[in-house]
Amino acid sequence: MKREVLLVEDVEAILNSIREGLEEYQESFSVASACNGQVAIERLRERHISLVVTDLKMPEADGFQLLSHVMEFYPDIPVIVMTGYSNTEMERLAQRGGAIGYIAKPFKIEDLAKKILNALRRESDGGKLHSVSSGMFLQLIEMEQKTCTIRIQDRSSRQQGVLFFKEGELMDSRINGLKGLDAAYTIFGWEEVNLSIQNSCPVEKKKLEGELQAILFEAMRLKDEREKKKKKLGEGASGSAVFPGRNEKGIPDATEIVRRKIGKEMGTRCGVEGIRYDNSWDGLLGQMRRIGKSFNFGSLRLVYMDQGGTKDTILLPTEKTVSLFVNNRCPRDRIVKVLMK
Amino acid sequence: MKKLFKELLDMEEVMGLMLLSFEGEFILHHFQDPVVEKPENMESWGLFIHSLKGAKEVEILFQDAKIYVKKTPVGYLFLMVDVSTPMAMLRLNCDLALPDLRRVGKSKLSRSLLRGR
Numbered sequence: 001m002k003r004e005v006l007l008v009e010d011v012e013a014i015l016n017s018i019r020e021g022l023e024e025y026q027e028s029f030s031v032a033s034a035c036n037g038q039v040a041i042e043r044l045r046e047r048h049i050s051l052v053v054t055d056l057k058m059p060e061a062d063g064f065q066l067l068s069h070v071m072e073f074y075p076d077i078p079v080i081v082m083t084g085y086s087n088t089e090m091e092r093l094a095q096r097g098g099a100i101g102y103i104a105k106p107f108k109i110e111d112l113a114k115k116i117l118n119a120l121r122r123e124s125d126g127g128k129l130h131s132v133s134s135g136m137f138l139q140l141i142e143m144e145q146k147t148c149t150i151r152i153q154d155r156s157s158r159q160q161g162v163l164f165f166k167e168g169e170l171m172d173s174r175i176n177g178l179k180g181l182d183a184a185y186t187i188f189g190w191e192e193v194n195l196s197i198q199n200s201c202p203v204e205k206k207k208l209e210g211e212l213q214a215i216l217f218e219a220m221r222l223k224d225e226r227e228k229k230k231k232k233l234g235e236g237a238s239g240s241a242v243f244p245g246r247n248e249k250g251i252p253d254a255t256e257i258v259r260r261k262i263g264k265e266m267g268t269r270c271g272v273e274g275i276r277y278d279n280s281w282d283g284l285l286g287q288m289r290r291i292g293k294s295f296n297f298g299s300l301r302l303v304y305m306d307q308g309g310t311k312d313t314i315l316l317p318t319e320k321t322v323s324l325f326v327n328n329r330c331p332r333d334r335i336v337k338v339l340m341k
Numbered sequence: 342m343k344k345l346f347k348e349l350l351d352m353e354e355v356m357g358l359m360l361l362s363f364e365g366e367f368i369l370h371h372f373q374d375p376v377v378e379k380p381e382n383m384e385s386w387g388l389f390i391h392s393l394k395g396a397k398e399v400e401i402l403f404q405d406a407k408i409y410v411k412k413t414p415v416g417y418l419f420l421m422v423d424v425s426t427p428m429a430m431l432r433l434n435c436d437l438a439l440p441d442l443r444r445v446g447k448s449k450l451s452r453s454l455l456r457g458r
Contacts, residue, residue: 283392291383295383295408298405301402305396305398306396308396333428336428
């Protein structure tokens, strides 16, 4: 499986020098770069990153912000922190924030490479498998009640994804920035895969609703539907998966558009914990539409609901209803304004 | 009775107000301008309130207006406001009105409704 390390450093000369130094290890991993935390967050959304090496003090989002973003949204990605402000307090903070390693500048490239390779090796401490049927294998994980993180690659499209299992239960999944059920449906639609197993699961709380079997069936159904549509369009059924976050024509889907918009306008501290399609609110939205029509208020654009719990819900009545779960750190009026644009 | 919601109705952007019991019965309603359709005939309000599943607050944003729904001790308060209404101010005014509403209680509100709706 191809591994890519994301190198985040604001000083161009240092960035280039580390990049060049790491070229020697290109058989083991390639290097992508970002000049600050904000750009790094974009890269994480777009690419399949295996590990992040980041400076701490940077403009825009700094290393600590990036670290907390990675811990929250990409808990499987290890982070190595590098900084010129070496002191034990900084080291302690970085480790408390979730960094697996720390390297003080200046350092030898081989020392950094050693840390990277050690971390990447842990990705497959439970073994590797090539050309296996994903459905069969995942059901086996469930049966054996395994706790693990599975990095999985579709052999035909070369896309990569991650699945998190705790005692055989599927906790979450992701493909780049796409998470939850949307990612699971895409991954489970892959037929022949390569995978590596890490014998630990960083996800504590289940973020996916439904049993593995049901998700597998739904993934198959969606795949069939996609293939039928392709046939109808005269493109033939190639069997390749739709790129995550995009529809068959390559246009980003509504959840992806919302995710990008919030990321761009609000950054990491937006308080959004999940974005997904959810038709369970369609009845209520229908009633709201009727009320709006009676009052002559025009079309329904957005609903913000505080249900009294720890998370509020925002509903966007697009072609398929999109729901966002936001925590109490979410600036309510600001996010509404951003989404209404 | 309107005194209770004076602060809210005095807000320039507030177009109307309705207070409904948790069963969907109208306790009171007041609109700055006459409405085309009587709100009682518009929707099965009981069903709508049931569908809110006990939500504390709901903001419904339409293209040309907003409806702010707030759970009160006696039922749900609906405020129809202009699309440009500063919601923070509206929420604050609502919070200020609620203790009075609690004091007046449902029965008095109902009596007042029968007299002057």
